[in-house]
Amino acid sequence: MSSKVGNKRWKITLLLTACYMVLYMDRSCMSMAGPSMMKYFGWTATQFGLVSTAFFIGYACTQIPGGWLADRFGGSKVVMFGAIWWSVFVFLTPYGATLGLMLLIRIAMGWGEGVSLPAMSTIIAQWIPKKESGLAWGLSIMGVSLGIGLAMPISAWIIRTWSWQTVFYSFSFLAPIWVIIWWKLGKDKPEDQPGVSKEEIKYIRADQGVQVDDSGKVVNLTSRDIFSTVSVWTGAISFFCTNYLFYLFMTWLPTYFVKGKGFAMSTSALYTMMPYIVATFTYPFGGWLADQAAKKFGHNMGRKLFPLIGMVGAGILLIFGTQASNPISAVALISASNGVLCLTMGGYYSMPIIFSPKNAGKITGLYATCATIGGITAPLITGVVVDTRGYNYALYLGAAISILGAIILLTSQVRPIAPISERGYKSKDITG
DSSP, X not given: OOGGGOOHHHHHHHHHHHHHHHHHHHHHHHHHHHHHHHHHHTOOHHHHHHHHHHHHHHHHHTHHHHHHXXXXXXXXXXXXXXXXXXXXXXXXXXXXXXXXXXXXXXXXHHHHHHTHHHHHHHHHHHHSOGGGHHHHHHHHHHHHHHHHHHHHHHHHHHHHHTOHHHHHHHHTTHHHHHHHHHHHHOOSSGGGXXXXXXXXHHHHHHTTOOEEOTTSOBOOOOHHHHHTOHHHHHHHHHHHHHHHHHHHHHHHHHHIIIIISOOOHHHHHHHHXXXXXXXXXXXXXXXXXXXXXXXXXXXXXXXXXXXXXXXXXHHHHHHHHHHOSSHHHHHHHHHHHHHHHHTTHHHHHHHHHXXXXXXXXXXXXXXXXXXXXXXXXXXXXXXXXXXXXXXXXXXXXXXXXXXXXXXHHTTOOOSOOOOGGGTTSOOEETTO
């Protein structure tokens, strides 16, 4: 690639990484505060699972609408509004004096975070050529592990030094700071960004292409075209399975290390960081691998290959981790499980751009909604299983669901969506 092309698209990607980092710091501080909150409010494991689930109920409600709004009006407005909204309810979390009020606060916080992922997908679809989409997504969602990894020790220190309430008060100011930075430095598309070279815009647009049918006519997809495509749904359902295990880790791992393994809070915070330190490297690496596999095998097999390997590997490693008698071995195996699970994400999130770049927000909204159903079910089901059968059985269930997701993904065909009227023919992409 010529040096004249420039790298503004990667600077935008890093700003989105920072957004993900803040989003997950605000989201995951609840899991570190969990043991203290359970003691303070007298919650059972099932009740804490319900509180954790409440966030994802709100989160699920705004995913598809957020994608539609972002595709129509631009991702920047949507993600900035969402960031301010969710920050208000992070601040209000300690005021959830009753279980019912806490549930309402967490649902409202979920509304704000729910619009953010599809909005960021719309921005990436505008800024990144298809051949770099896996790496761009891998770098962006690296903010997930950075956010969770930072939130764990910082939250533990704040709780130990002040109180669990202070965690929420202090974290609530992070997203407004990001909004100011994005407002100054970020734009929806490269044509609106000062300092972007014409060569870089041409480079980006050359590999996004226009979807056309066999007669050369431009394909304009409707929502019915998109949501009647079986492969869009099988990919999204498979993504639910991946995220069931992901959110099990995020919401229950600190409590598992404290109550299931008997670690002290400070030790738990250190050990809980390890899976996310590993994931910080596997997120972008998995995205790069997805791009390389797509070049070698085509988008269909290439975008699925490492999600398949990652989901099966994560399930197997987790089963071994639950059986480890040595604490260090258990942490190492569970960290490896989360690491290979996160290897899948770059491949998954690059799929909507292949299905339809113009509608990437909507499709990502569907993927994210199914992922969020994993976030709704995993904390609650895990709490129920912990109360009735113990921690190991809850982790076995997560491992089994991850492996099931790989089986479902095998049935998905990752290729440009054809309109219903053209389903008897093949649509194609003029960029190949």
